[in-house]
Amino acid sequence: MTTFSELIASIASDLRQGGFIKDADELQHLADLALDQTLLADARNEALKQIEMRCHVKWLGDFYLPHLSQKDWWGRLEKLSRTTKKYVQSI
Incomplete structure (x- = not known):
């Protein structure tokens, strides 16, 4: 796992390889x-929420790699x- x-x-x-350095950082x-x-x-938790938001198809999912x-x-x-949601529960 x-x-x-x-x-x-x-x-x-993956983001760096695709040229999306700022987003990777x-x-x-x-x-x-x-x-x-x-x-x-x-x-x-706020940081995890921000990560979760980036997982949307209209944010990072919109990038072409x-x-x-x-x-x-x-x-x-x-x-x-999914992993982010589980991690929130461990905090």
């Missing part, structure tokens, strides 16, 4: 906030969305 951190790293790598930054256990739960099919890309985002 893929961890939240591994999934974020993989999707950020933002996603990684949000994940770092979400994983930072020294932050208050509200701040971590030549090395992935649209189905594969949307599948990865859907997996990140």
